[in-house]
Amino acid sequence: MKAVVLRDDLREADIRPEPLYAEYKAILENESRRIFDGSIRIENRELLPFDCPNCGKAPVAEFERWGAQYCRCATCASLLVSPRPGQEALDAFRRESRAGRFWEQTFAAATGAAREHGIFRPRLQWLLSIKDRYGPRASVVADYRSKYPTFLEALCDSGEFPQVVSLQPEAPWEKLPLAVRPERRAGPEALLHRTDILTLFEVIERVSNPGEVLHLARELCAPGGVLVLTTTSSSGFEYQLLGGSAPNLNPLDRMNLFSIDALTRLIGKAGFEILELSTPGRLDVATVRKTLESDPDLPGLSFWRYFFRHCGEDAEHTLQEFLQQYRLSSHVRVVARRQ
Amino acid sequence: MPLSRDRRIKAGIVGYGRMGKIRGACLGRRNEWELIGICDIQNHGMGCDVPVFREWSGLLSAGPDAVFVCTPNRRLPEVVMDAVSRGIHVFCEKPPGCTLEDVIRMREAEAAHPGVKLKFGFNHRYHAAVQDAKAIVDSGRLGRVMWVRGIYGKAGGSRYDQNWRNRRELSGGGILIDQGIHMLDLFRLFCDDFEEVKSFLTRSYWTVEVEDNAFVLLRNSRGQVAMLHSSATQWQHRFMAEIYLERGYLAITGILSSTRTYGRETLRVARCQYDAEGYPQPNPEETITYYDEDRSWEQEIDDFARSILEDRPVTVGGSSDAYQVMSLVQQIYTADPLGPRSAAGELTGAAMP
The missing domain is CATH 3.30.360.10 (Dihydrodipicolinate Reductase; domain 2)
Structure with missing residues (x-):
């Protein structure tokens, strides 16, 4: 297996600029609390207890965040929200929520150029390298639960993939706040066993049943097809150090934070052979520094306060690269082949 | 002739020093292979659970489908040529002999036995x-x-x-x-x-x-x-x-x-x-x-096994590569x-x- 390190100039301030990000988080927090305390009206909003899909055991309560209970699996150390809404309720919320609209209409628009430069361009290069290495004849690329129509267009514009499809299981499309061109839209049933490269960008952390999604991924992939996945891991620096104080821990966006071991096993259990598992995150160190600066009362982090006070920018870069090298960043990416 | 796909490739190792042991360990991890004997003049094979021969001709006569030649460079060509002339597939460690002339001689033997696969260890x-x-x-x-x-x-x-x-x-x-x-x-x-x-x-x-x-x-x-x-x-x-x-x-x-x-x-x-x-x-x-x-060792011998079992040409580390690099x-x-x-x-x- 291999691990990848990215050396570039991505900065948190570019993709999560303040005060816009704080405004988004405030809206999301408000809505999150109302979902988890039952005061928001959505279909089938009943909260259900959730067992670790990797170990099958009930996780143990660890901390509360925005009304949601985060629990730790005692076996695999994954961090999971339980109880949680079902997928139907989550889909309904995302279609209708203020936070969703704010993200789509205000936040994504304001950060589009930075995301294009810092996230989508490297992601496109990554997909091209996957095609070169593992699937030179790949013709069907499907993006499951697409969030960024502009990225789909960039994939098409590359001229490398004859068919680029956005798969949305929560059709009808007309109700989705997503400007995906009609010719790129499909439901999962259209591509069963036909997908050469299936992408799940930041999907499994926000779905109600991630194990089910991974099994669907196997059904979608053609024999020898490649699954490309990004997610957030509880094994990473940011979440290990900050836990419930991690500033990006938004329960509706990050409901499932699998440990690296758990993720490896889940993907294997779904019928894939992992070819690459990396944590090429570039923001953990900056996020932790910012959090410690803004919250001087966070306990048990005196070494890190010392580090940030005395060691300087070079040391922070070195640390971030170290985290990437040894799969200790919170941002995970995986390439796996259907067996 | 290609082997039946449903049986394992019987293999021998000539030269059981460092490289021979690496190849032997790798064979043991692959289902397609069965080690049937080794040859080593310095008794490096003591303790092995397969027959140990002092002369390579003895091992080649024991009926291997393929042989891994891991001797010092000078010995490689004569063992390779002997095996090829008997219709035995050969995996030969690098370098392919001591001289370009050695490679030419091995290629001539290969050309005279077109069904035999000859691969060199450009790992x-x-x-x-x-x-x-x-x-x-x-x-x-x-x-x-x-x-x-x-x-x-x-x-x-x-x-x-x-x-x-x-x-x-x-x-x-x-x-x-x-x-x-x-x-x-x-x-x-x-x-x-x-x-x-x-x-x-x-x-x-x-x-x-x-x-x-x-x-x-x-x-x-x-x-x-x-x-x-x-x-x-x-x-x-x-x-x-x-x-x-x-x-x-x-x-x-x-x-x-x-x-x-x-x-x-x-x-x-x-x-x-x-x-x-x-x-x-x-x-x-x-x-x-x-x-x-x-996984290079496994991939290399998997590739060799495919060449044998599917009667495919050796595309990596074939005798043409050996000739050009020598x-x-x-x-x-x-x-x-x-x-x-x-x-x-x-x-x-x-x-x-």
């Missing part, structure tokens, strides 16, 4: 970093390869001066034919063949009859230049292959060897970034891949008219404590 082509680099180069996204540069060096090793690898009659040469040949093979992988050869060969430190350092410059008809430094005085073990293309570069550093002393296998990839006028800017963003496991080795040895020599006689060996 580095199966390393994940090399395979990833090859895929990037072949994609054409970074343009044409302009030049490549390789360093492959070790600190000799324990009793290096007494090792058979430094006796010309047994090995055919020094560090170049022993280790540098891997880098030459990789140069060919990325640039194909070279026509012009320049070299300096030195005995800078070790009291041996062959070179302990080789400095090599190669150029081909497409203008691609390759530069190699192969060294037995690289006190810090080092493997580095850089491939510079029109629109970016690749750099492989470290290689997951059996000794793990060359560092973590790493591939750095960068695409040029350009200023407003279209000029490349220095130090572009890089993607660095670290490789944790070495042709380069021979040209490098003859390009320095004085041949291996001491750079500073008073230093030779005297620097050892």
Whole structure:
């Protein structure tokens, strides 16, 4: 297996600029609390207890965040929200929520150029390298639960993939706040066993049943097809150090934070052979520094306060690269082949 | 003739030293293979649970479908030719003999027995970093390869001066034919063949009859230049292959060897970034891949097994590759008219404590 390190100039301030990000988080927090305390009206909003899909055991309560209970699996150390809404309720919320609209209409628009430069361009290069290495004849690329129509267009514009499809299981499309061109839209049933490269960008952390999604991924992939996945891991620096104080821990966006071991096993259990598992995150160190600066009362982090006070920018870069090298960043990416 | 796919390939190993043991361990991990015997004149096979032969002819007569030839270089051709003439498939360690003439003789035997598969152990082509680099180069996204540069060096090793690898009659040469040949093979992988050869060969430190350092410059008809430094005085073990293309570069550093002393296998990839006028800017963003496991040995013999079971030609490490790389080795040895020599006689060996 291999691990990848990215050396570039991505900065948190570019993709999560303040005060816009704080405004988004405030809206999301408000809505999150109302979902988890039952005061928001959505279909089938009943909260259900959730067992670790990797170990099958009930996780143990660890901390509360925005009304949601985060629990730790005692076996695999994954961090999971339980109880949680079902997928139907989550889909309904995302279609209708203020936070969703704010993200789509205000936040994504304001950060589009930075995301294009810092996230989508490297992601496109990554997909091209996957095609070169593992699937030179790949013709069907499907993006499951697409969030960024502009990225789909960039994939098409590359001229490398004859068919680029956005798969949305929560059709009808007309109700989705997503400007995906009609010719790129499909439901999962259209591509069963036909997908050469299936992408799940930041999907499994926000779905109600991630194990089910991974099994669907196997059904979608053609024999020898490649699954490309990004997610957030509880094994990473940011979440290990900050836990419930991690500033990006938004329960509706990050409901499932699998440990690296758990993720490896889940993907294997779904019928894939992992070819690459990396944590090429570039923001953990900056996020932790910012959090410690803004919250001087966070306990048990005196070494890190010392580090940030005395060691300087070079040391922070070195640390971030170290985290990437040894799969200790919170941002995970995986390439796996259907067996 | 191809073997029936539903049975295992019966294999023998001739020469059960370090490489023979590596190959044997690898065979034991693969379902397609069954080790039926080994041959070793120094009783290295003591304790094995398969028959041990003193003469290779005994092993070849025991009915193997394939044989792995892991002897010192001088012995390789005669064992290979004997096996091929008996219709036995052969995997031969690198280098492919001591001289280009050795390769020619083995190829003649192969040509006389077209059903037999003959593969040479240019194992580095199966390393994940090399395979990833090859895929990037072949994609054409970074343009044409302009030049490549390789360093492959070790600190000799324990009793290096007494090792058979430094006796010309047994090995055919020094560090170049022993280790540098891997880098030459990789140069060919990325640039194909070279026509012009320049070299300096030195005995800078070790009291041996062959070179302990080789400095090599190669150029081909497409203008691609390759530069190699192969060294037995690289006190810090080092493997580095850089491939510079029109629109970016690749750099492989470290290689997951059996000794793990060359560092973590790493591939750095960068695409040029350009200023407003279209000029490349220095130090572009890089993607660095670290490789944790070495599956090259398994992949190499899996490839060999497929050639046998599916009657496919040997496409990596075939006798044509062996011929071309040994042709380069021979040209490098003859390009320095004085041949291996001491750079500073008073230093030779005297620097050892």
